[in-house]
Each structure stands twice: as structure tokens, then as C-alpha cells.
Amino acid sequence: DAGVIQSPRHEVTEMGQEVTLRCKPISGHNSLFWYRQTMMRGLELLIYFNNNVPIDDSGMPEDRFSAKMPNASFSTLKIQPSEPRDSAVYFCASSRDRGNTGELFFGEGSRLTVL
């Protein structure tokens, strides 16, 4: 079975540019999460969707960040305009919230570098 698929794997951009990260969750999973990982702040939950609806976006840093989930098989995280402090690895994860293991399945991450 295919796991969580993220793209791009690596992105280098200049400050002020728009960045769009993409995620395809595992089929049948109805919860999707975006995390950001940095050395300074560790693994932070940015936003969480359930059945395509944003449930908790309290972790989104500021208005420059936005996330959408137009259908059960696709989500985007957009940063506009990007800043150097946004440099991080962004992970997408999915889960079956009616399962009994509580397991999150992570994608391989998108490493963003903002110059």
C-alpha cells in the first residue's frame, strides 16, 4: 500500500516567494495533519483536518500560512510570502480516527529552505 505522499521533497526559494506544499494521505484515512520540524522548536502541529474540514489551526504561525483540503485525497499548505524563518521540514501525516492504534502515518517530509 502506498504511504503518505508529499511533494516536493526539497524546495529552495527566495524570501517573498509563494510556496505550496502538497500531500496525498493514505486512502481510507480521514484525518490529516501538517507538522513543522525545526531544531529550535521540534515537531509542531500546524493544522489538523478531519473529513476534509479544518478542526484545529491554532498552530498555524500567522496569516502567511494557509492550508486546504479540497477532497479526501489531497491537501496543500501554502506560505505567502515566505520568510527565512519558515525554513524547516514540513511533514504531512494521516490517520484513521476510528482505528484503535492512534497511529499517525508520516510522509517523508518536504524540506523548505527560504533564502
Place this chain on the structure above:
Amino acid sequence: QQPVQSPQAVILREGEDAVINCSSSKALYSVHWYRQKHGEAPVFLMILLKGGEQKGHEKISASFNEKKQQSSLYLTASQLSYSGTYFCGTGPQWYAGKSTFGDGTTLTVKP
């Protein structure tokens, strides 16, 4: 508020044991443990839902003391493959999605 993990780093020889602790200032319903190897995604190890219950994964087990709001991960007879950063996630709900992760404990197992 994120849980606090200790120690921050540990170095072992193959075959030695290690304990990683995770504590929270908030009441917990669940604790989740993940392992992340360098440059890779975190991988789920186990979830603990009930106070005092222990679960196991190969030679890795964990306990959850709900009263003390603490969990400990036990790595027995460590193998080289155990090297990585271990994260605990603590949350108010039974599934991992709302978890807040600790800063991680880096485990290095040497031959």
C-alpha cells in the same frame, strides 16, 4: 504545552539498556512514542491509553503512569538499529492527532 523528555541524549553500547522519560504538566489521556532516524519521517512505536498499562514492541516497551502524568520508554538489549531520536506525544484524546510532541531524545547505539 509540550511534554518534557529526559534525557536529551544517550549513548549506549550494543546490548545495553536505556530508559527515556516523558512527563507532562497536564492531565493525560494518551501517550504515543515515535522513533525518527536522521533524514526520515517519524515512525510509530506504540500508544498507551490506560494508566499503568505497559505495551511492548519487540524489545521496546513502555509504561504510562496516569497519576504522575508520566511515561517511560524502555529499550532492552539495544541494537544498532535502535539509534535515532525518540519522541513522545501526549494528548487529551485517544488518537495521536492532537498530540503535542516533546523535543526528543537522541539515542546512539555503538558497536
